[in-house]
Amino acid sequence: MLNIGKMDRRLSLERFTQTIEMSGYPIDEWEILDVVWCEVVDATAQEEETDLGEEQTDRLTFRIRYRSDLTTADRVTYEGTGYNLKQIKEVGRRDALELIAEAVK
Numbered sequence: 001m002l003n004i005g006k007m008d009r010r011l012s013l014e015r016f017t018q019t020i021e022m023s024g025y026p027i028d029e030w031e032i033l034d035v036v037w038c039e040v041v042d043a044t045a046q047e048e049e050t051d052l053g054e055e056q057t058d059r060l061t062f063r064i065r066y067r068s069d070l071t072t073a074d075r076v077t078y079e080g081t082g083y084n085l086k087q088i089k090e091v092g093r094r095d096a097l098e099l100i101a102e103a104v105k
Helices: none
Strands: 009-020 026-050 053-065 075-078 081-091 096-103
Touching: 026 075, 053 075, 053 081, 075 096
Parallel strands: none
Antiparallel strands: 009 026, 009 075, 026 053, 053 096, 075 081, 081 096
């Protein structure tokens, strides 16, 4: 169940866009879709093995009001850090979304 009182943080929802300059060169950028209230549900740090050794990844789970326009191709910015969306879960019957996100390296 959604508890709006716990949504006390601000989160920017962003979508990757590509536009063309007048000179013809493409410009890749993240466009802000919306700035919403959220609840930070869970924060974890995981160690992953890579070809270069072990690496720590920071994951956060955010809860926001339900919306139908987000995909895992989008990202969020929270407290100045960008996070790629790894998973989007519906909470209840379109009550909320849980966004499982990993910090951009």
